Amino acid sequence: MDLFGRVLVPGDASGTLLRLRSPISFWGGVDPRTGIVSDPRHPNYGDSITDTVLIVPATAGSSSSSAIMLELLRSKLAPAALLLARHDGILALGVLVARELGYGTIPVVEVTPKVLQLLPEGGTATVTRTGSIEFQ
């Protein structure tokens, strides 16, 4: 089954689907040295986001989350792709800056609440530069 989203940053990538269970501030919420969710109050505490197709229902808090996203891309600990459910530029900005600095880039796709619901809870997913999301 294929779903589509709006391409914010184009790219092709595959990875394990990981859905964040509540809004997250990457600053103070994800350890940039390990890629692991580090906020003990977050339901995904302890999960690694590295190389996942990460479903982010909402971001919260600090605009310094762009800096954490950039740091993750520089140290090759970033997700393989981001699927964002909210109109939010903070994480995508980190990806744009990484692309400018030659750290590589990852696809960032905005999805509607309906698509968000249809995405499965696990398994692998492939995101393409046209914004299609394929999964098994």
Added chain:
Amino acid sequence: MAMRIIVDMANMMGAERLTPITSAHIDGCLYHGDSGVEFAEHLVRRDGKVCVPTTLNVGALDLLNPNRVHSDSHTSEMAHRLMSAYVKLGCKPTWTCAPYQAGHRPGLGEHVAWGESNAVTFANSVLGARTNRYGDFFDICCALTGRAPLMGLHLDENRRATVLVDTSSISSALKQSDVFYPVLGTWLGETAGSEVAVIDGLPSEISEDKLKALGAAASSSGAVGLFHVAGITPEAPTVESVMSHSDQPRIIHLSADMIRATRDQLSTAHAGRIDAVAVGSPHFSMGEFAELERLSQGQEFKVPFYVCTGRGVLASLETAEGVESLTQRGVEIIVDTCVVVAPILPGTGGVLMTSSGKFAHYAPANTGYEVVYGSLEDCVASAVAGSIVRDETLWN
């Protein structure tokens, strides 16, 4: 590169065009990792220069007293390189989160690009300038190009209030006090999120420092970037003049119970000894120093008493010969940075007392300290006693 990033972001967020800006305030000079340093130094190598007056927020070092911050040598070196790079880009080394009290005051209706949540909220709410909540990387891109995407709080329709807060049940004694405003702000941030609120029923002689404390707390606990106070802030001569035309407003009658619950939730410790006091988030103003001087006259502190401020305010204080009497009492003045973004507090933990809603919000996660919230007067009394002393009368 800066223009490319701005245009990409404008397209992504659906802005139809860019707007010229008249000033910028940069939050990106605080060290979070080496990639931020590489970004800033990349801009320097490409001969980047800001094209509008631009001030700098805090860094991770106290440049005037390097021994105050206990970071490892790699962090210190990189934090220093980051701060230097932003100065080379033409930004003014103000190193303060209260640039609006260091002479940087854009006027009503001016489009600007400001970073740092409290500075954004003050610029929008108290000065009536127009900025979104910009942050790392994007703030400097706006300063280098003199442009920002025309969207969000740059536009009239998004500056109207969708939430009305009625404060008529709160006692006027509490509304006259300083201690009320960080609590009101914390409640507002949790309640309004990113919506614009208008607050009705606050005293007409409310000081700028109280509005600063309100906004700082609201933009820590929520994503508030703009609030109005009816009869006080420049875009809200009356409640009606600033209400949204399209949305049915949410009306909230603030009660003493609600505000007391928020006050209690700002503290993680409630009695017993304290290990330090820290005030000055946002950075202390001359007026706040005068109040501290008055409250602490003839007293001696049992615990370290940190006051964070900008180097501009410190210079004025030195001219007014107000520094020596404070340091004799045990006050340590921190400039260019603050106690929740750099390792300054002694040891690995303890109990910290503060009059800042923002410190109360961030201290437990960022410093490992338990925190107690009280008025400046409570902070002075507690520092003298070495244990928590709070005047409860206003809250009963």
